[in-house]
Amino acid sequence: MIETRNLTKRYGDLIAVNNINLNLGEGDVFGFIGPNGSGKTTTMRMIATLLSPDYGEAYVCGKSIYTHPEEIRRLVGFMPDFFGVYDDMTVLEYLEFFASAYRIKGPQRRKVCEEKLELVDMTFKRDAMVNQLSRGQTQRIGLARVLLHEPQVLLLDEPASGLDPRARIEIRNLLKRLGELKKTVIVSSHILPELADVCTRVGMIEKGNLIVDDNVDEVMKKARQRILLYVGVSENTEKAAALLESHDLVSNIEIQKNVMLVTLKNDVKDYTFIPSLLINEGFQLNLFREEEINLETAFMELTKGLVQ
Numbered sequence: 001m002i003e004t005r006n007l008t009k010r011y012g013d014l015i016a017v018n019n020i021n022l023n024l025g026e027g028d029v030f031g032f033i034g035p036n037g038s039g040k041t042t043t044m045r046m047i048a049t050l051l052s053p054d055y056g057e058a059y060v061c062g063k064s065i066y067t068h069p070e071e072i073r074r075l076v077g078f079m080p081d082f083f084g085v086y087d088d089m090t091v092l093e094y095l096e097f098f099a100s101a102y103r104i105k106g107p108q109r110r111k112v113c114e115e116k117l118e119l120v121d122m123t124f125k126r127d128a129m130v131n132q133l134s135r136g137q138t139q140r141i142g143l144a145r146v147l148l149h150e151p152q153v154l155l156l157d158e159p160a161s162g163l164d165p166r167a168r169i170e171i172r173n174l175l176k177r178l179g180e181l182k183k184t185v186i187v188s189s190h191i192l193p194e195l196a197d198v199c200t201r202v203g204m205i206e207k208g209n210l211i212v213d214d215n216v217d218e219v220m221k222k223a224r225q226r227i228l229l230y231v232g233v234s235e236n237t238e239k240a241a242a243l244l245e246s247h248d249l250v251s252n253i254e255i256q257k258n259v260m261l262v263t264l265k266n267d268v269k270d271y272t273f274i275p276s277l278l279i280n281e282g283f284q285l286n287l288f289r290e291e292e293i294n295l296e297t298a299f300m301e302l303t304k305g306l307v308q
């Protein structure tokens with residue numbers, strides 16, 4: 001649905017986007033994560049045909065941005081990180097205005113607008129003035145607007161920025177729904193954890209370079225070269241620690257409040273030997289858990305902090 005090949009954009013000496021290769025299919029929700037100025041918006045604008053690359057290609061549903069920009073605009077719903085709304089218009093009038101720009105006519109127009117309002121849970125505000133909505137409600141109307149023409153592909157630039165926690169959760173639920181509707185979505189954010197449970201894939205961009213592109217689980221695994229385990233035994237913790245410390249695959253052990261923090265050697269992923277070893281030696285295991293890693297930690301591990 002979305003494919004880019006060596007997509008590149010320069011501004012003078014600055015390489016804003018450097019040889020980016022993406023390949024996203026139907027139903028993929030791609031979390032595009034990177035700090036401010038890393039190249040997320042520039043990438044999305046090129047895919048949306050709003051900005052020309054200096055080098056490389058991008059295809060949306062098999063159509064090239066160079067040869068079929070008009071068709072791509074019909075296939076894509078692009079929600080910029082900042083968009084204005086007009087004064088003196090109700091929510092429904094606002095959506096109808098855009099629906100008419102998409103040439104949706106007659107009774108169908110009202111029907112489509114009402115459907116999209118329902119989808120973003122904003123039916124209760126259909127007659128409110130658009131300039132009197134909260135930021136979260138404005139974002140949701142913005143999303144309804146880009147869904148009007150039933151685009152197959154959605155490019156959402158920081159849809160959750162500036163929202164309170166409740167509104168963020170609502171946006172997350174909406175993103176999930178879009179994936180279920182088999183849309184292909186790129187959603188950018190510099191706030192990492194909010195994307196972890198909605199995305200099927202994650203891309204991390206830094207200084208214009210896509211340094212990670214994988215499914216969420218793989219990203220977590222890559223970030224975790226060394227596994228840390230919390231291990232507890234009912235008595236003789238010191239003895240158990242000495243036993244584990246002598247094992248080849250264990251790199252380090254610390255004891256904190258009777259719990260052993262066991263760090264395995266680099267790239268050791270299978271830690272089933274630990275419970276067997278302890279139980280065989282007569283210890284009673286009362287805690288055995290791997291330290292969790294979230295997307296934020298993964299990002300810190302995987303990036304080098306290079307920001308333009």
Ligand SMILES: Nc1ncnc2c1ncn2[C@@H]1O[C@H](COP(=O)(O)OP(=O)(O)OP(=O)(O)O)[C@@H](O)[C@H]1O
Nearest residue numbers: 011016034035036037038039040041042043190308
């Ligand atoms: N029109 C422009 N002229 C010159 N430089 C630009 C222009 N647009 C963007 N840039 C630069 O390109 C780089 C990438 O910008 P971009 O807006 O794509 O980043 P971003 O990841 O979307 O950032 P943010 O999270 O702040 O929205 C930045 O260093 C930015 O200053």
